[in-house]
Amino acid sequence: MKGSFFRSMTWLHTWVGLLVCWLLYLIFFAGTISFFRDEVSLWNQPSVHNIEQQADRIGAQKQQIVSGVEYLNAQAPNAPNWRITLPEERIPYLTFGYAKPKEPGQRRAQFENTRLDPNNMQPLAPFVDTRGGNFFYRLHFDLHYIDVKTARWIVCFASLFMLIALISGIVIHKRIFKDMFVFRANKGSRSWLDVHNLSSVFALPFHLMITYTGIITLIFMIFPYPAQTVYEDGIRGFFNDVSPSSPATESLQGTAPLVPINTVLDQVYTKWPEADITRVIINKPNKAAATIMVLVSPGKTLRDQAPRLIFSGASGELVAQTDDELTGSKALYESLNSMHTGRLAEPLLRVLYFLGGIAGCIMIATGCIMWAKRIRERMKKNxxxxxxxxxxxxxxxxxxxxxxxxxxxxxxxxxxxxxxxxxxxxxxxxxxxxxxxxxxxxxxxxxxxxxxxxxxxxxxxxxxxxxxxxxxxxxxxxxxxxxxxxxxxxxxxxxxxxxxxxxxxxxxxxxxxxxxxxxxxxxxxxxxx
Known part of the structure; x- marks a missing residue:
């Protein structure tokens, strides 16, 4: 019975791994690069290479936001959306952007962006048209040329196969700790097995974490029923709860001048005195239904969605906000998503994420090669x-x-x-x-x-x-x-x-x-x- 069980687990480990290993290699490969997607995007844009980090980046944010609102009000007072994206540690430039009218058949509005050096507020040279690190980030779970929903189902099932392969690999690995220190060179498939074991066991906690949390990021595709049961409008209601919108102003009609932005910022800094603001989004500016959303960096907290406050653009009144204290289920969901994306990671931890991703690529690659090597070695002459x-x-x-x-x-x-x-x-x-x-x-x-x-x-x-x-x-x-x-x-x-x-x-x-x-x-x- 014991031998039969281990043979079954070995068979399961081999085939659930082999059937999707090349897709998993693509997912791990693109995902590993994505841990440094901001740095990749920086490299892809030579015009921002020489921007110096601000001496007091957070202290300069209020004036940058005020300047952004003045600029956008002068350039595009009737645009449906304004965005002010502030410099961060890994993104050194300041962006003022407004949405252009949608063209027929267009899903999302295109943005006209002006990017500035935050040290002197001078416009930068035009950016080259490139996806940068975002290409690898989206490729990691959208597979680019495939329909988004279909691609995410494929990635979700591949991740489930990966999780099964990891668990069955642990079950059949009788010398899991000893094999961390074993490598036999020039031994054919035996050498490939040793490398497979080394890369698997050495980064096993990372492999389990990144695979499981990857499934969690798509969990509502597999199990939508809890959200559909709790919320009247199902998944949409859940995500509106996690990332609040502003239904209080949506029904208002007509025009109204935008409230002075300092009125909003004073409320933000009253609530969060040390706020590191990442973005200000103004929807329907100069309309009675206008809203001003202020997003703040979550810092090192295990929180994937940025904390945010939403104000009425006409009155400056706070109309919606994220929860200061998350419920147990929300905290678990947010923390697992945050662990997968690694957005909380400081440089050293991000490097460890990157090394764990490389170990995952080696693990998958050696598994693919080892299978073919073993079949070759067992073949008869001719x-x-x-x-x-x-x-x-x-x-x-x-x-x-x-x-x-x-x-x-x-x-x-x-x-x-x-x-x-x-x-x-x-x-x-x-x-x-x-x-x-x-x-x-x-x-x-x-x-x-x-x-x-x-x-x-x-x-x-x-x-x-x-x-x-x-x-x-x-x-x-x-x-x-x-x-x-x-x-x-x-x-x-x-x-x-x-x-x-x-x-x-x-x-x-x-x-x-x-x-x-x-x-x-x-x-x-x-x-x-």
Whole structure:
């Protein structure tokens, strides 16, 4: 009975992992980059690279908001929405934006944004059209080209498979602590199993946390019934409770001057004297139904939704706000969401999140490769591989080597595509997917060890070229970043150099193995990774 149970768990672990492993690799890969999405967006916008951090960022916020309201009232008094986005530690610039009228068939209004250096309140050079880190963030759960709702269902079920794989892996892992310190090199599939175990066990708490909380972020897609039972209008009512709206002013008609913004800010600072305001959103400005929403950074608290106060734009009266003290269920939901996104994380914790994400990518990748290696090792001489094995090997090469190369292509496109190009952001994303598609096509044509060696070499060249292209197309480089203590930009270029070195080492190892095989007097069957 015991042996049968462990065999069943091993079978379950293998197949729930293998069936979605390439999708999980994409999710983990994009999600890992997303922990630094603000830094990625910063790198993608050279015009903000030289903005210095304000000496008293929070102290300057009140005057910046006053200036923003004056500017927007002069530029777009009849716009349906104004937004003032204040500088943060990871976002150094100030943004004044207003919504333009919707065009037919348009789901959301486009915004006209003016971005300023908060130190001198001077407009910055026009931004290049790019999604930056938000591309990887949305790719992580929206899969880009797929319908959003469909994509989230797919990601949700893949996450459930991942959770089952983790739990069944723990059950079958009899030497879970001992294997943290075991690695046997040059032992075929045994070596891949050791790396799989190391990456799994070393970051196991992170894997469990990030997978479970990922499911929680989409929990109301799977279990909408509690919210539908408690709230009259179901899910919408729940989210309105978590992020309050302002029904008190919606029925008001006509025009009315906007209340002086200082009247609102004085109430905010009375309630939260040390408030770090992140955004001010003014809906229907200069209308009787106008509202002024002030969002405040949650800081290091386990809270995903920013605390907010909503005021009547005509009278300055407080009409809605988030709860100061969350109920047990709300606190649990908010904290789990916050843990998944890592928005609370200081730089060191964010680095640990990033390393945990890399460990997750290694865990998934080694699991994919190990399955194919084991099947190859069990094959008889001159036996033809099954179509299933060919498919797995092609997806392994196409995904595990294609995604890093596609990422390099995305960033190279950001530097090389003309700033005046139409739909420039879409072209960057197209470069990502076309590069990935090319690697997949190559992998389905041929996927032996030589192809892995070639792809590793191409990845190495792409990674090494990134700091060079950046230096040639902008006014900064890795040396100036170090000298000026621009740590985000310095680490960005440094990581590409590091991964370029790792791909170079992989290329050399594969090349050595190929040479050893050619010089061998026995012509064995072609080995594949």
């Amino acid at each position: 036996a033809q591989p099954s179509w299933g094995l060919k498919l797995v090997e092609a997806l392994n090469l196409g995904t595990l080597m294609g995604l890093p190369l596609a990422t390099s292509a995305f960033f190279l496109a950001n530097r090389l595509i003309s700033t005046r190009a139409m739909e420039r952001a879409d072209k960057e994303i197209l470069a990502f997917f076309l590069t990935w598609l090319c690697v997949l096509i190559i992998a389905f044509v041929k996927r032996d060890k030589l192809q892995w060696c070639v792809m590793a070499a191409i990845n190495s060249i792409a990674c090494f070229s990134m700091p060079v292209v950046n230096a040639l197309t902008t006014q900064g480089n890795i040396i100036s970043y170090l000298r000026n203590e621009q740590w985000a930009l310095f680490m960005f270029d440094s990581l590409f150099l590091l991964f370029g070195l790792l791909f170079l080492l992989q290329t050399e190892k594969l090349r050595t193995a190929l040479q050893a095989k050619k010089s061998s007097p026995i012509n064995t069957q072609e080995q594949k990774v």
